[in-house]
Amino acid sequence: MKHFFTILSHEIRILLVSPSTYIAAVLFLAVMGGIFTMMLDIYSSSAQETTPAVVFFQWFWVPVLFMVPLLTMKSIAEERRLGTLETLLTTPVSTVEVVLGKYFAAYFLYISLWACTGGFFYILNRFARDARFIDVGPLAGGYVFVAISGLMFVAVGIAASAVSRNQAVAALISGTVLLGLIVGSNFLPNIELLHNEVMRPLKTAVDYAQVFQHLTDFSHGVVDTRQVLFYLSGTVLALIFSIFSVEVKLLHS
Amino acid sequence: MPEDPPPPPAIEVKNLVKSYAGVDAVSDVSFTVQRGEIIGFLGPNGAGKSTTMRILTGFLPATSGIVNLCGVPVASNPDAIKHLIGYMPENNPLPEDMRVSEYLFYRGRLKEVPRRKLSARIDEVLELCDLKRVRHRIIGKLSKGFRQRVGIAESVLAEPPVIIMDEPTIGLDPHQILIVRDLIASLRGRMTVLISSHILPEIEVTCDRVVIINQGRIVASGTPNDLRREILGHSAYRLELAGEVSALSTILAQVEPTLVITSQSETDEQGFRTFRLTTERDEPLGEELLRALANNPHFRLRGLAAERPSLEDVFLAATRRTWEMVDKPSSR
Numbered sequence: 001m002k003h004f005f006t007i008l009s010h011e012i013r014i015l016l017v018s019p020s021t022y023i024a025a026v027l028f029l030a031v032m033g034g035i036f037t038m039m040l041d042i043y044s045s046s047a048q049e050t051t052p053a054v055v056f057f058q059w060f061w062v063p064v065l066f067m068v069p070l071l072t073m074k075s076i077a078e079e080r081r082l083g084t085l086e087t088l089l090t091t092p093v094s095t096v097e098v099v100l101g102k103y104f105a106a107y108f109l110y111i112s113l114w115a116c117t118g119g120f121f122y123i124l125n126r127f128a129r130d131a132r133f134i135d136v137g138p139l140a141g142g143y144v145f146v147a148i149s150g151l152m153f154v155a156v157g158i159a160a161s162a163v164s165r166n167q168a169v170a171a172l173i174s175g176t177v178l179l180g181l182i183v184g185s186n187f188l189p190n191i192e193l194l195h196n197e198v199m200r201p202l203k204t205a206v207d208y209a210q211v212f213q214h215l216t217d218f219s220h221g222v223v224d225t226r227q228v229l230f231y232l233s234g235t236v237l238a239l240i241f242s243i244f245s246v247e248v249k250l251l252h253s
Numbered sequence: 254m255p256e257d258p259p260p261p262p263a264i265e266v267k268n269l270v271k272s273y274a275g276v277d278a279v280s281d282v283s284f285t286v287q288r289g290e291i292i293g294f295l296g297p298n299g300a301g302k303s304t305t306m307r308i309l310t311g312f313l314p315a316t317s318g319i320v321n322l323c324g325v326p327v328a329s330n331p332d333a334i335k336h337l338i339g340y341m342p343e344n345n346p347l348p349e350d351m352r353v354s355e356y357l358f359y360r361g362r363l364k365e366v367p368r369r370k371l372s373a374r375i376d377e378v379l380e381l382c383d384l385k386r387v388r389h390r391i392i393g394k395l396s397k398g399f400r401q402r403v404g405i406a407e408s409v410l411a412e413p414p415v416i417i418m419d420e421p422t423i424g425l426d427p428h429q430i431l432i433v434r435d436l437i438a439s440l441r442g443r444m445t446v447l448i449s450s451h452i453l454p455e456i457e458v459t460c461d462r463v464v465i466i467n468q469g470r471i472v473a474s475g476t477p478n479d480l481r482r483e484i485l486g487h488s489a490y491r492l493e494l495a496g497e498v499s500a501l502s503t504i505l506a507q508v509e510p511t512l513v514i515t516s517q518s519e520t521d522e523q524g525f526r527t528f529r530l531t532t533e534r535d536e537p538l539g540e541e542l543l544r545a546l547a548n549n550p551h552f553r554l555r556g557l558a559a560e561r562p563s564l565e566d567v568f569l570a571a572t573r574r575t576w577e578m579v580d581k582p583s584s585r
Contacts, residue, residue: 006362017350083346087407090310090342091363092335251314 003093007101024070051135057142061182069171072157075102077170138219145218152231155238162242261324263288263445269318280469289442293456294449296466302449339408343419349393364411382406398429418448453564472571489560495524496552
C-alpha cells in the first residue's frame with residue numbers, strides 16, 4: 001500500500017479542482033438548506049415532539065441520491081475513457097491501491113460536505129438560543145449514521161463507475177442502486193412471498209437491512225453492531241466488486 | 254565466483270500468442286532487443302503492434318509464450334516489470350486538469366523516484382524535452398506537440414532501462430516530428446527504446462533495427478538496409494537518355510546479364526526518355542553503366558541515378574507478402 005496516499009492526495013486534489021465537485025456541493029447545500037428552512041417553519045408554527053436533528057436527518061436520502069453519483073461517477077469511468085487508467089496501471093501501483101485511493105477521496109469529500117451542514121445547527125443555536133433545539137444526542141447519532149452509511153453509499157458509487165466507461169451511465173447505475181437500497185428496502189418486508197415460513201431467514205435479513213430503521217436507531221443513540229456490520233460488509237463487497245471489474249475489463253480489453 | 258554471465262537482452266519475446274475470442278491478434282511472435290538499441294515496430298493498423306506492446310508492459314496478459322524484460326519474466330513478476338519500463342500508450346492519454354510539473358511530480362511518486370531526487374529529475378526531463386516554458390501550464394491547454402513531449406518526459410522520468418512508446422509521433426507536424434525524433438535519438442545507448450509508428454522515414458532515421466509485423470506475425474526484421482535487400486531482392490537504377498531503345502537492352506546485357514528495363518516513359522520534347530532498370534546484383538553498377546552508355550555514339554545520356562527503395566517500399570512489399578501467405582491456405 002505504498003502508493004495509497006500518493007493516489008489519495010492526488011484524487012482529493014483533482015476533486016477539489018473539478019467543477020462537478022462544486023456543482024454537487026452547491027446543490028447539496030441548497031437542498032439541505034431548503035429542507036432545514038422548511039423544517040424550521042414547521043417548528044416555529046407549532047411545538048413538535050422530536051428535535052430538529054431527527055427530522056433533518058430523516059431527509060438524508062435526498063442528497064445521497066444525487067450527490068453520491070455526482071461525486072463518484074467520474075472516478076474510474078473517466079480514467080478508463082481517457083485511457084489514463086492504462087498509464088496508471090503500468091506504474092508500480094496495484095488495482096487495489098487505485099480503487100481504494102479513489103474511494104477514500106470521494107468519501108472524504110462526502111463527509112466534508114455533510115460536515116458543512118453542521119453550520120445550520122450552529123446558526124440555529126446561535127440565534128434561537130433555545131437548548132431544546134440542539135439536542136446533542138440525536139445530532140451526533142445522525143452524523144455518525146451519515147458517516148457509517150456513507151461508507152457503503154460511496155462504495156456503491158465507485159463500483160458503478162468501475163463497470164462503465166461512460167460517466168452518465170455510471171451515475172444512473174449508482175443512483176438506481178442507491179434508490180433501491182435506501183427506499184426500495186422499505187417495501188421488501190411487505191412482499192407476500194417473504195411471509196412464508198421457509199423464507200424466514202431471508203425475512204430476518206431483510207428486516208435488518210432497513211436503512212431508515214438504522215437511522216432511527218442511531219438518532220436514539222442505539223448503535224447496533226449488526227447495523228454497523230451491514231454497512232461495513234456492504235462497503236467491502238462493493239469495493240471488491242470494483243477491484244474485480246477494473247481487472248476483468250483489463251483481461252478483456 | 255564464476256565469471257559474470259553477459260547481461261540478458263533488454264527485451265526477449267518467444268512464441269508470443271494473444272488471442273481474443275479465438276481470433277489471434279498476435280500469433281507466434283519472437284524477437285530480441287539488445288540493451289541500448291532503438292527498435293522500430295512497423296505494421297498496418299490492426300497488425301498487433303499495440304497488443305504486443307501492452308503485453309510487454311504487463312498491462313495485458315498473453316495467451317501463451319514467454320516475454321522477458323532484462324531477464325525478468327513479465328508473466329510472473331508484473332510488479333518488477335513496472336519498475337523496468339516507461340510506457341507511453343497510443344494517443345498519449347494525459348489528465349486534462351493538471352499542470353505539467355504537478356503531473357510529473359505525481360507520476361514520479363507513483364514510479365517510486367526518491368522524493369529527494371524527484372524535483373532535480375523533473376528539471377532534467379523538462380530540460381531534455383524542452384518543456385521548461387510550459388512547466389506551469391495546464392496540460393489540457395497545451396498543443397499536441399507539447400502534450401506528446403510531456404508523454405515522453407513522463408516515460409523517461411524514472412530512468413527505466415526499457416522505454417515503450419506507441420506511435421509517439423502521431424499527429425505531429427514535421428517540425429515537431431523532428432524534435433521528437435531527436436529526443437528519441439538522444440536516448441540511444443542509455444535506454445532501450447521500442448517505438449511503433451506509421452511514419453516510415455521516421456523509423457528509418459531513428460531506429461537501429463526494424464521489426465515489421467502484419468496479421469499478428471513478424472514479416473521481417475533487421476536493419477533498414479538488410480530489409481531492403483531481403484524483401485525487395487534487387488537494386489534499381491533510373492536512367493534518362495535519348496537514342497535507339499532496341500540497342501539499349503543489348504548494351505545493358507553486356508554490362509550485367511540480369512539488368513532489365515522494367516518501365517520507360519514517353520519521349521519528352523528534347524527526345525529523352527526515363528527508364529527504370531532493375532538487377533539482382535547487389536554491387537553498384539553505376540560506374541560501368543555510365544562508361545558503357547556515355548562512350549556509345551548512339552545515345553545521349555542526361556542522367557543516371559541509383560534508386561534507393563524507401564522503407565515504404567519494403568514495408569508495402571513485406572506486408573503484401575504476408576497477405577499472400579495468409580490468403581493461400583484457404584482450406585481452413
